Amino acid sequence: MRNNFTILREKDLRTCVKVFLAASFVLVFVFFDRVHRAEAATLYFSPATGSYTVGKSFPVSVIVSSPDRAMNAAAGVVLFPKDKLEVASISKTGSIMSLWVQEPSFSNAAGTVNLEGIVLNPGFTGAVGKVLIINFRAKQAGTAAISFSSGSVLANDGNGTNILNGLGTATFTLSSEIYQAGAPDAPRVTSPTHPDHDIWYSNNNPQFEWPLASDIAGVNILTDRNQSTNPGTNSDGLFSSYNYKNIEDGSWFFHIRLKNGIGWGDVAHFGFNVDTEKPEHFEIQETWRESLANPKVSFTFDAKDKTSGIDHYEVQLDDEKSNIWKDDGTHVYTVTVKNPGKHELVAKAVDRAGNFLASIADFSVEALEAPKITEYPHELKSGETLIVKGTTYPNIEVLVWLQRGKEDPIVETVRSGGDGTFTFVASKRPENGIYMLWAQAVDSGGAKSNPSEKVTISVEQSAFFQLGSWLIAFLTILISLIALIILIIIMLWYASHKLSQFKERLKREVKGTEKDIHKAFDVLREGIRVQVKLLEKAKTARQLTEEEEKVIKRLKRDLDQAEQFVENKIEALEKEVE
Template sequence: MRGISRYVLFVFAGVGIYFAVFPLVFSRAQSSPASLFLGPSAGTYVVGSTFTVSIFVNTNGASINAIQADLKFPSDKLQVVSPSAGKSFIGMWVVQPAYDNRKGSIKFQGALPNPGINTNAGLISEVTFRVVSVGTAVVRFEDSSRVLLNDGKGTDILGQTTGGFYNLALPPPAGPAVSSPTHSDQEKWYANRNITLQWGSDEPVTKYSYVLNTQPVDIPDDIPEEPLRTTQSYKDLADDIYYFHIKALRGGSWGGVTHYSIKIDGSPPARFKIEINPAARTVTRRPVIGFQTTDALSGVDHYELKVVSLTPSEAPGVDNRTAQNFFIEANSPYIPELQLGEYDVFVRAFDKAGNYAQEIQRLVITDALFNIIQEIGMNFGGNFVVPWAVIWGVGVLLLLFALFFAYRYYRWHGRIHERREAGQLPEEVQRKLEELRLLREKYKGMFLAFACLAATLWAFHAPVPANAQSESGVASPPIITQVSKNITNREIFYAGGTAVVPNSAVTLFLQGYETGETISASVTADTNGEWFYTHPKLLPSGTYSLWAQARTGEVLSPPGPQVTLTVSSAALQLGTSRLSYEAVYFLIALALLFLLLLVGLFALYHWRHGKRKHQKFLEDVREAEESIHRGFAVLYRDIQLELSLIRKAKETGNFSEKERLQEERILRDRTIYRERNLGDRKGKVNLRKYEIILMYEILKNKSA
C-alpha cells in the first residue's frame, strides 16, 4: 500500500508539473513573434553586375503554415533578373512569385501542409538583382507581409522585418586616372553646372576616346578625339547625374574604361509655405512654426530659420532680444519663445548641393483684445475677418434704423401727450356725446345722464400724476538679398545680404526720395560673408533707396545695386507718438456703437413713456364710454316711461294728434338710438344693469 501511494503521489506530481510548465512554454512561444529578414543585408556592388538576395523566416519556436512576403526596391537603381522558387521550404505557392521592375515590387505567397514548419532560418526564396545606377539601394518588406500560425485560426505572428542596404558604385578604373577640380567628389552633389575634367596615364598614350552621358556604364567608340588633350570642359549642363567614360590607345590597342560620375543640381528646393499655429496673428507667445518641402533631384539636406523683430525694443512690454538676427539650423516644428510684437520669420530649405529656397512669413504676437482688432477688420472665430468697411456700413445702417424708430416713437409720444392734455376723445366717443346732447335738448328734465357724464369728464381732465413725468574701392560690392518688405511706419526696417570678402565692413545707405536725406549705418560680415542689419528707429512713411558698399582694409568697393523700399503709413503721427490705424478704426466703430446706444436709449424712453400714457388714455376713453352708456341707459328708461304715459292716455281716449306724432317720434328715436348705442350684446347687458340700478333708486325714494 505504501508503494502504491508513493506511485500515485509521483503521478500526480508529474501531472501538476506538466500543467504548470506547459502553459509557460506555450505562452512564451505565443509571445515570441516571427521575423522576416534578408541575407545578405548589406554589401557593395558595381554598376552592371548582379547579386543574389535570399529571403528567410524565423518562426521563434512556433509552427507556421502560410507566408506572404512583399518586397519593395528602388527601380531606378536595381532591376530584378528573376526570382527563384527552386530553393524553398514552401510546399505550395498560392500565387506564383511575381515581380514588377517598373513599380519596384516583388510578391511571394505560399502555404505548407499540417503540421507546418518550425525554423529559425527557413529559406522562402532567392532574388537576383542587376545594378543599373550608382547610389544606395534599400530593399524592404512591405506592411502587407504576414506569417500565419498553424493554429487553425490563421493568426498573424509577424513582429519584425529586416531589409537590406546596398551600396552601388561604378566599376573600378580600368583606364586613365580621372579627376575634376570643379567636381572632385563623385558622391557629392554640386550646384555648379560647368564641369572641368582632367586625366592622365603613367604609360605613353597615343590617343584618347571619351564621352559624357547619363549612362552609368558605357564604352566610348574607337574614334580618337583630336587633338590629343588631357583636359575637357562642359558648360551650362542641365541638372542630372552625368558619367564621363574614357579609354586610352596604347601601342595600337585600346585599353580599359574609366567611369567618373558628376552630380549636378543647380535648382533650389520647391517653394513652400510656412505654417504658424494656432495662427499668424495669435496671443500665444510660443507659436508652432511648421515648414516642409521637397527637392526633385538631390533631396533636402536641412533647414535654417531666423526670427527678426519688427517692433522697437523701447516699446513698453516688448523685448526684441527674444528674436535672433542670424540663421540657425532647425527642424519642423520649431517653437520659439517670443514677446509681444511683430516678427518676420525666415526659413531656408537647403538641398544637398547647397541651393536653398527662402520663404518669409509675418508673425504677430498680441494680447487678447488686439487679436480681435486688426488693421483690415475684426477677427471673429479664428480666420474669419470682417472688414472695417462692412462693420462701419452695418453700424451706419443700424444707426439710421434706430433714428427712424426713435423719431416715430418721439412723435407718437408727443401726440398721446397732447391729446391727454387737451382732453381730446376719439371721434366715435365724441359722436356719441353729441347724440346724447341732442337727446337732452329734446327731452328736458333728464339731468341724471349729464350729471354722470360731467363727473366722468371732470376725471378725464384731471392733471397727469407726478410719477408719469419723464427721466433723464575696386572690391566687389555687397549684395542685398534680404530687405523688410511691406513694412509700415510702426515697424522696424532691416536688411541683409552677402559680401564677397568674409569679415569685411559693410556700410548701408538709405536715402529718402521726398526729403533727399541720407542716413548710413555699418555692420560687419561674418566668416561666411553674410551680414544683417536692423535699424534701431522707426522710419517715416515714404519711398527710400537702399544700397551698400564694402570696405576691406583701405579698399572701398563701388556702390552695390540699389533697392527701392516703400514704407506705408499704418499709424497717425501725433507729435512724437503714433496712433495705429487699427486703433483709429476701432475708435470709429466704438463711436458708432455709442451713438447707436444713445439713439436706442432715446427710442426706448419715448416708447415706454408713450406706452404708459397711451394706456392711461385708453382707460380714460373706456370711462367716457362707460358714462355714455349709462347716460343712454337712463335716457332710454325715461323714454320708456314717457311712452307708458302716452299709452295710458291713448287707452283713456284722451289722445290728440299732437300726442300721436310725439309717440311716433319717440318710437323712432328709441329704435335708432337703441340700435346705435345699445344694440350689441354688451349694450343689452349694460341696459339691464342700469335698469336694475334705476329701479333700486325709485324704490328707495318711494320708501323714503
C-alpha cells in the first residue's frame, strides 16, 4: 500500500515537473518573442495595391519600418513579373540612406531590383523610412505581384544584428483602358499646408491647390492611403482647391483627375503625412553607477511614437540651456554635472511632426570629502609669499580659491602627494587687504568635493613701506599747502595790480569829467551873466520893477552857490580817488 502510494506520488511529481518545465518554456518563448517583435523591423512596399493602365508609369516605394530600434543598413532583392511590368527608372530622392554599398540596379530581363544602403550614425528609428522609389511601367493587362526574394535590416548596435522580422508584398491591377488624345494632363498639385511629402505635419487640415485651364469641365478627387488610386470618372464639380478637415493620423495620398471636352485625363498623386498625437510613451531611467560621486550620469531614454517615430530629444539639465540630442541607437544619454548635489534632468521626446512628450528624472551626485586646511598664516606682510598646506585624498587635484574682499576669486591648481598632503604657493605675492581662502578636491573622473572651510588671511604693508607711505602722505599735504599759499599770494598780487590800474583809470576819468563840468558850468555862468547884464542895461533906460530886481539878485546868488557846490563836489571826488 505504501509502495503504491509512493509510486503514485513520484508519478505526480514527475508530471508536475514536466508541466512546470513546459509552462516555463512557453513563457520564456513568449517573452523573447515579444522582445524580438518589439525590436523587429520590416521591409514593405507603398502602395501595396493599386489599379493602373497599360502604358502608364507608376511609382512604388520600398519602405523600412523600425519604430523601436535604430537601424543603420538595409538590403534586399525585389522580384516583379517581367511580362507585366518593367522598371522605367529608380529614384533615391528622399531616401533615408546616406551611402550605398552598391548603386541600386535593376534587370527587366530577370525581373529584379537590387538595393543595399547604409544610414550613418545615429541611424534611423521610425515607422516609415523611404529607401528607394521604383518607377514601374505597365506592359500587359492582368495582376502583377511584387515581393522580396531576400532582405535584411541591421541594427545600429555595433554588432550588425539583423532585426528584420517581415517582408511585405504588393499586388497591382493592370487594365487596358486607353486615354483619349487631347485629354488633360495630370495637374500639378501643391499644398500650402503640407508642401513636402517626405515631412510629417501636425496639421490635420490639409489644403491642396492646382491650376485649372479654361477648357476644364470637371474635377474628380479622392484621398486614401494608396499611392496610385484612380479616383474614377464621376465629377465632383469645378474647383481649383480643396481643404480637408480632421484627417486621421498616418500617411495619405491625394488623387486628382481633370476632364475637358475630350474626356478624363491622367491622374496626379500627392503624398502627405499627418501626425497630431504626441508620443504615447516616454520614460527616463538612470543607469547604474559604480560611484555615486561620479559626475558623469547616464540615462536610458525609452520613447515610443507609433505614427511618425521619434525624431530627436530636447534635453535640459537644471537651469542650463537645453540642447538637441539624436539617439545613436543605444537609447543612452550621458550628462556631466558641474557640482555635486541634487539635480533635475528634463527631456522632451519629439516626433517627426514636432509633437512632444516630456519626462523628468531627479538624481543626485554625492560630494567627495572636503579638503582640510592645516597650516596657513593668519597675518602676512605685503610682498611676502603666501604658503598654505592641507590634506585630502592621495594623488588628487586640488583647486585653491583666493578672494580679496569683494573682488572675484582667483583659482589655482595643485596636486596632493601619495600621503594626501598638498602645499599651495601663491603664484603672485598678495597685496595688502583681507583675503578668504578655501580648497576643493577633484578626482580623475571629475568627481568634486564640497568646498573646504574658508580661512581668513590679513595682508598688511611692512614697517618700511608704512613709513614710506606716511612720508609720501605728509609730503603730499605739505606740497599742497605750499602750492595753495603761492596761489593765494599770486591772486592777491593780481588783485592789487588790477586795483591800481583801476584807480589810475578812475583818476583820468575824474579829471576829464572835472574839465567837462568846468566847461559846461562856464558856459552856463556866461549865459546867466549875459542875462543879468541885459537886465542891468534895461535899468538905465527905465525903472525896473520890484520883481525884476529880485530876479537879478536871485540869479547872482544862485550862480555863486552853484559854482561853490560844483567846486566842493569835484574836490571831494578827487580825495576819494586818492
